[in-house]
Amino acid sequence: MFINPTSQHQHNDNTAWLDRNIVAPEATSESPVVLETKNMHVFYGENEALYEGDLQFLEHKITALIGPSGSGKSTYLRSLNRMNDNVAKVTGQIMYRGVDVNQPDIDVYEMWRRIGMVFQRPNPFAKSIYDNIVFALRRRGITDKHQLDEIVETSLKQAAIWDEVKDKLNQSALALSGGQQQRLCIARAIAIKPDILLLDEPASALDPVSTSQLENTLLQLKKQYTIIIVTHNMQQAARISDYTAFFNLGRVLEYDETSTIFTSPKVQLTNNYVAGDFG
Ligand SMILES: Nc1ncnc2c1ncn2[C@@H]1O[C@H](COP(=O)(O)OP(=O)(O)OP(=O)(O)O)[C@@H](O)[C@H]1O
Numbered sequence: 153m154f155i156n157p158t159s160q161h162q163h164n165d166n167t168a169w170l171d172r173n174i175v176a177p178e179a180t181s182e183s184p185v186v187l188e189t190k191n192m193h194v195f196y197g198e199n200e201a202l203y204e205g206d207l208q209f210l211e212h213k214i215t216a217l218i219g220p221s222g223s224g225k226s227t228y229l230r231s232l233n234r235m236n237d238n239v240a241k242v243t244g245q246i247m248y249r250g251v252d253v254n255q256p257d258i259d260v261y262e263m264w265r266r267i268g269m270v271f272q273r274p275n276p277f278a279k280s281i282y283d284n285i286v287f288a289l290r291r292r293g294i295t296d297k298h299q300l301d302e303i304v305e306t307s308l309k310q311a312a313i314w315d316e317v318k319d320k321l322n323q324s325a326l327a328l329s330g331g332q333q334q335r336l337c338i339a340r341a342i343a344i345k346p347d348i349l350l351l352d353e354p355a356s357a358l359d360p361v362s363t364s365q366l367e368n369t370l371l372q373l374k375k376q377y378t379i380i381i382v383t384h385n386m387q388q389a390a391r392i393s394d395y396t397a398f399f400n401l402g403r404v405l406e407y408d409e410t411s412t413i414f415t416s417p418k419v420q421l422t423n424n425y426v427a428g429d430f431g
Pocket residue numbers: 196201219220221222223224225226227228239399
């Protein structure tokens with residue numbers, strides 16, 4: 153583990169609040185780095201919404217992105233799999249298993265299969281539960297009913313919603329509760345067997361019971377997937393994540409193991425934020 157105090161600013165009392173503390177996660181052969189950003193900057197027109205945001209993500213770990221509103225968490229997350237292509241200019245490298253996916257010749261659709269995304273509001277298609285799961289599979293040419301049935305069952309089980317929906321797979325997904333819809337969206341995302349799951353405040357529209365079910369689902373899923381989640385919920389970040397990045401004003405100020413961020417952060421602003429002093 154190394155500490156990389158990458159502040160480009162003079163260290164004196166006036167700029168102490170700008171200090172950064174980025175601790176790279178300890179990669180091992182069981183948990184290598186699967187995704188990494190290098191020198192990434194994101195611009196909306198003239199506005200540079202993200203700079204100094206470089207992070208590494210380990211396989212089969214959950215990383216939480218936290219920070220006040222407008223600090224650049226969603227901008228960073230959505231840039232990771234080029235969801236921002238139409239609205240922002242993203243420079244720098246986004247290394248996914250050794251390949252820079254921020255290159256013009258990358259097959260973005262194939263990348264979305266490997267780096268899936270679940271959004272803030274559940275967004276199931278206005279189709280049956282079954283068809284929500286198989287939609288992308290059919291488009292990929294998988295038409296064998298037995299194979300599709302199997303994938304539907306496995307994905308719904310992995311997303312911890314199978315027991316609730318197994319007797320009504322042909323009913324509309326829109327008739328499910330918000331929490332169920334969000335778990336269905338996770339099932340839909342994992343049906344195409346991604347490698348990494350990006351989640352942008354997936355529990356913000358859910359009640360506490362659904363939130364807790366979703367968190368349990370994510371803890372199960374990390375055995376197979378690498379998860380990066382934006383959350384405003386400090387307890388949630390503390391409960392489920394292995395690593396946490398604290399964003400402020402378009403930069404990552406601190407990145408470390410979640411236990412360190414919540415018990416002994418090195419940066420004053422992180423401390424203030426996790427203590428609830430501002431947000
Ligand atoms: N599509 C967009 N077009 C222009 N500016 C944008 C766009 N999306 C975000 N921004 C700007 O980029 C900055 C970072 O926003 P972003 O949504 O990434 O922050 P955030 O930390 O995810 O905030 P929140 O927690 O409120 O979702 C803000 O100043 C925001 O106004």
